[in-house]
Every structure is written in structure tokens, then in C-alpha cells.
Amino acid sequence: MSLLLIDWGCIIQSLALLISANSAPILTEKILGNRLNRPIDNDCKLSDGYRLLGNSKTWRGFYAAVFFSIITALCLDLKPIIATLFAILAMTGDLLSSFFKRRMGKAESSQVRGLDTIPESLLPLWLLNDSLSLNAVDVTVTIGLFFLCEELISPLLYKLHIRKNPY
Numbered sequence: 117m118s119l120l121l122i123d124w125g126c127i128i129q130s131l132a133l134l135i136s137a138n139s140a141p142i143l144t145e146k147i148l149g150n151r152l153n154r155p156i157d158n159d160c161k162l163s164d165g166y167r168l169l170g171n172s173k174t175w176r177g178f179y180a181a182v183f184f185s186i187i188t189a190l191c192l193d194l195k196p197i198i199a200t201l202f203a204i205l206a207m208t209g210d211l212l213s214s215f216f217k218r219r220m221g222k223a224e225s226s227q228v229r230g231l232d233t234i235p236e237s238l239l240p241l242w243l244l245n246d247s248l249s250l251n252a253v254d255v256t257v258t259i260g261l262f263f264l265c266e267e268l269i270s271p272l273l274y275k276l277h278i279r280k281n282p283y
Contacts, residue, residue: 141177
């Protein structure tokens with residue numbers, strides 16, 4: 117596949133995996149409330165006085181991302197192992213962005229444009245590009261589309277009382 121060709125089918129599949137992995141923790145929280153809600157960082161604070169990650173990064177959300185990604189993959193005729201790795205990498209990127217936001221002194225669930233979407237999309241797309249049949253242009257387009265989806269859909273989810281913040 118040429119670097120300049122865009123494979124829209126692979127981009128749509130990857131975008132569907134990104135959306136399912138990243139929306140699963142939010143939807144699961146909406147359904148379960150605080151049940152089974154255990155922070156990944158176990159309330160750990162670093163020497164800067166801030167939590168390692170924060171209350172919004174939970175094991176329940178992590179497992180929900182994996183579960184919903186596998187369901188999405190099965191619907192898209194993708195291998196479940198690819199979805200599992202994809203979700204783990206997406207959530208790892210999300211955890212990294214939370215870690216950096218805490219180090220910047222930002223409150224939990226605060227918005228930092230780019231930092232909120234790029235790590236959680238770049239990590240799985242870049243590391244699984246061969247498995248998802250993505251080239252560098254496809255990865256870039258998918259990250260851009262995911263960023264736009266977050267920017268456009270998050271305010272709507274807030275109005276529908278699905279998200280706690282409009283971003």
C-alpha cells in the first residue's frame with residue numbers, strides 16, 4: 117500500500133475501536149455509578165502533592181474499555197486479541213495523559229487540548245498499524261478524526277448528561 121493512499125475502511129475500523137475504548141469507561145460509570153469503582157493509582161500521591169492519576173482512572177473503566185473494544189472488533193470482523201491490545205494501549209495513553217496533567221497541576225477531568233486525545237489514539241494506532249493495515253497517513257487522519265469527534269461529540273454528551281464536563 118502506498119504511503120499516500122488513504123484506506124477509509126481501515127480508518128473507520130480504527131476510529132470505531134478508539135471510540136468504543138474511550139467511551140466505555142464513561143458509559144460504564146453512567147450505568148454502574150460508583151459500584152466497582154476502584155482507582156488504578158490506589159489513591160497514591162507523589163511528592164508534588166498531586167495524585168498519580170486521580171479518581172476518574174479506574175480498573176472498572178480499564179476493563180470496560182477492553183470488553184467494549186472486543187465487542188466492537190467482533191462486529192467489525194477483527195481478531196479479539198487485536199482489540200484487547202488496542203484497548204490496553206489506548207487506556208495506557210489515557211493514563212499517561214492523566215499523569216502529565218496531574219504533574220502540570222491540572223484538576224481531574226480538566227481539558228488540555230491535544231493531550232486529551234493524542235496519546236490515547238497515537239499509541240494503539242502506531243503500535244498496531246500493521247495489524248490494522250494502517251499507513252502513516254491513515255494513522256494521522258484517524259488521530260485527526262478522533263480529535264474532531266471528541267471536540268464535536270463531547271458537548272452533546274454533556275447536554276445529554278452522559279459526560280460530567282462539556283469537553
